[in-house]
Amino acid sequence: MKPTMLFTIVALTAIILVSSFGLQLAPNDPISVAPDMVGNVLYVCPVASNLWDALASALRPYSYYFILALFFVIMLLLFSWGWALYQNLLTDSFKRETFKKPWQLTKITFWAAIIVTIFVMTPNYFRTVHVDGTVNEWVLCDADTPGARAVRADAVHN
Numbered sequence: 641m642k643p644t645m646l647f648t649i650v651a652l653t654a655i656i657l658v659s660s661f662g663l664q665l666a667p668n669d670p671i672s673v674a675p676d677m678v679g680n681v682l683y684v685c686p687v688a689s690n691l692w693d694a695l696a697s698a699l700r701p702y703s704y705y706f707i708l709a710l711f712f713v714i715m716l717l718l719f720s721w722g723w724a725l726y727q728n729l730l731t732d733s734f735k736r737e738t739f740k741k742p743w744q745l746t747k748i749t750f751w752a753a754i755i756v757t758i759f760v761m762t763p764n765y766f767r768t769v770h771v772d773g774t775v776n777e778w779v780l781c782d783a784d785t786p787g788a789r790a791v792r793a794d795a796v797h798n
Contacts, residue, residue: 659763662782670783671790681790687764687777696762706756713749720745770797 657663673681687693699706720742727738767779772795780796781788 662785664784668784668786671788673783673790677790677792680793682769682793682796683781683783683785683788684769684771684778684791684796685781685785685787685789687768687779692762693764696760696765699760703760706760710749710753710756713745717742717745717749771795772797 671683721739724738724742728734764779767781769778769780771778771791778796783790
């Protein structure tokens with residue numbers, strides 16, 4: 641394996657792990673909460689507007705059409721794989737060439753589905769919550785995240 645490819649794989653793995661588990665290089669002091677409220681609060685942070693969330697919210701109305709197109713392509717894939725298998729059954733021999741086009745379409749469909757999913761559903765999509773009494777947009781976060789606020793758990797809704 642080429643060193644550049646290996647470095648890319650290691651870097652992407654590290655980025656995914658750090659973002660998935662909320663690791664921080666310099667953690668902040670956590671918010672102090674009264675001892676009787678420790679189990680009854682959630683920590684929320686205001687949503688910082690960025691290009692990624694704006695792009696995702698702009699594409700979200702079209703997700704129905706993305707799913708429709710994906711299932712159309714999957715049905716075409718099923719027919720092309722079935723046709724390739726049928727051609728091999730008719731000749732009673734295995735010809736690798738008949739599977740090249742279905743395999744290429746399968747790879748393209750897989751990666752297109754992954755890319756569209758990443759564009760439509762950002763991490764904030766899954767962490768977004770509504771807090772009673774406010775009109776701001778909030779996401780769930782940790783107690784030591786900068787800008788975090790402790791809110792009663794019964795005031796936070798998905």
